[in-house]
Amino acid sequence: MFTGIVSGIGVLLTRESRGADLRCRFELAGLAARAPALGDSIAINGCCLTVTAATADSFDADVSAETLRLTNLGKLHSGDQVNWELALRAGDALGGHWVTGHVDGQAEVVGVEPRADSLWVRFEVPFDLARYVARKGSVALDGVSLTVNDVSGVEFAVNLIPHTRQVTTLGALRVGRKVNFEVDLVARYLDRLLEARGEGAAL
Numbered sequence: 001m002f003t004g005i006v007s008g009i010g011v012l013l014t015r016e017s018r019g020a021d022l023r024c025r026f027e028l029a030g031l032a033a034r035a036p037a038l039g040d041s042i043a044i045n046g047c048c049l050t051v052t053a054a055t056a057d058s059f060d061a062d063v064s065a066e067t068l069r070l071t072n073l074g075k076l077h078s079g080d081q082v083n084w085e086l087a088l089r090a091g092d093a094l095g096g097h098w099v100t101g102h103v104d105g106q107a108e109v110v111g112v113e114p115r116a117d118s119l120w121v122r123f124e125v126p127f128d129l130a131r132y133v134a135r136k137g138s139v140a141l142d143g144v145s146l147t148v149n150d151v152s153g154v155e156f157a158v159n160l161i162p163h164t165r166q167v168t169t170l171g172a173l174r175v176g177r178k179v180n181f182e183v184d185l186v187a188r189y190l191d192r193l194l195e196a197r198g199e200g201a202a203l
Contacts, residue, residue, distance in 0.1 A: 002043045004096030004138075004145020006083040006168055010044070012076045013058060020065035022074065024049075027058045028084050041087040041101065045169075046143030046180040047071050048087075048101025071103045071180045072142075081169050083143040096145025097138040098185045105129055107141060107181040109173050110155060119160040120149075121173055125181060130154040132183035132191065140182040144168050 010028040026044060036042060036059055040051045049061035068074035076082065088094070111122035123141070125133065133139060133156045137148050144164065150157040165171030173179070 001088045002046075002048070002085050002099040002101055002143070003088055003092075003094050004046075004085075004099045004140045004143065006085045006143055008084060009167070009169060010082050010084045012078055012080050012082060014078060015076070018062065020068075022063040022068065023052075023060060024063055024073070024076075025058055025060050026082065026084065029057065031057050031059070034086055036086070043083075043085040043087075043099070043101045043143050045072060045082050046099065046101065046140050046182055047073060047103050067103075070105055072106060072178055073180075075178075081172075083168050083170075085143055097140075099140045099143070099145060099182060100185060101143075102182065103180045104132075104183050105181050106178040109175050109177045109179070111157075112173060112175060115159070117162050119165065119171075119173075120157055121160055121170075122150075122155055122157040123179075123181075124155050127154055129181065129183060130156075132187040134184075134187065137187065138184045140180075142169060142179040144170055 008030050010026050013025040013027050016023045036051045036054050038051055041048050051059045053060040063073050105126050107123040107125045110124045113120040133151055135148055135151050139146055146158040148156050149159050160170055
C-alpha cells in the first residue's frame with residue numbers, strides 16, 4: 001500500500017529483456033535511509049514492483065508482460081526519470097490517499113494550460129475507467145496523488161502546484177504523453193458493489 005506522496009525522483013539505469021518480461025534496475029537517491037530488503041515493494045511511476053536485488057541506492061525488479069501492457073514502464077529508456085515511493089509502514093502519515101500500486105491503465109495528456117503559478121492539465125482516460133473519476137475525488141497519476149478539479153465525459157483535469165512539479169516528473173508533462181492511472185480504491189469497490197446489485201451507473 002502507498003499514499004501517492006512520492007519519495008523522490010529516480011532514474012532507470014538498465015533494462016534487460018527476459019522473454020516477454022523485463023528486468024529493470026532503478027537508481028533512487030535517498031534509498032539508503034530506508035534500505036529495502038528482498039521481496040519489499042517499491043512503486044515506480046505508481047506501479048508496485050518487488051525488489052529482487054538491492055544496493056545502497058538502487059534496486060532490481062522484474063516487470064511482467066501484463067504490467068508492460070497496462071503501464072508506461074515498457075516505454076522507458078535508460079536515463080529516463082521516474083517517480084518512486086516506498087511502501088507505507090504502520091504509523092506513517094497518510095498525506096495523499098490509499099494507493100495500491102495496481103495500475104488500471106494509462107491517461108493521455110490532452111491539454112496543458114498555465115494558471116498563475118500552477119499548471120492546469122487535462123487528461124483523457126479509456127471509456128471503461130472514466131466512470132471512476134469524480135470531481136474533488138482522488139486519482140494517482142504516475143504514482144502522484146492528485147485531486148480531480150473538473151470532469152467532462154472521458155476527460156478530467158488536475159491542478160499542479162509548483163511544489164508538485166518540482167519534486168515529481170509531472171512538471172515535464174506535454175500534450176500526447178501517457179501516464180499511469182490508478183482509480184481511487186473506494187470508487188473501485190463501490191462500483192463493484194453497485195454492479196452486484198444491478199445498480200451500476202452509466203457514464
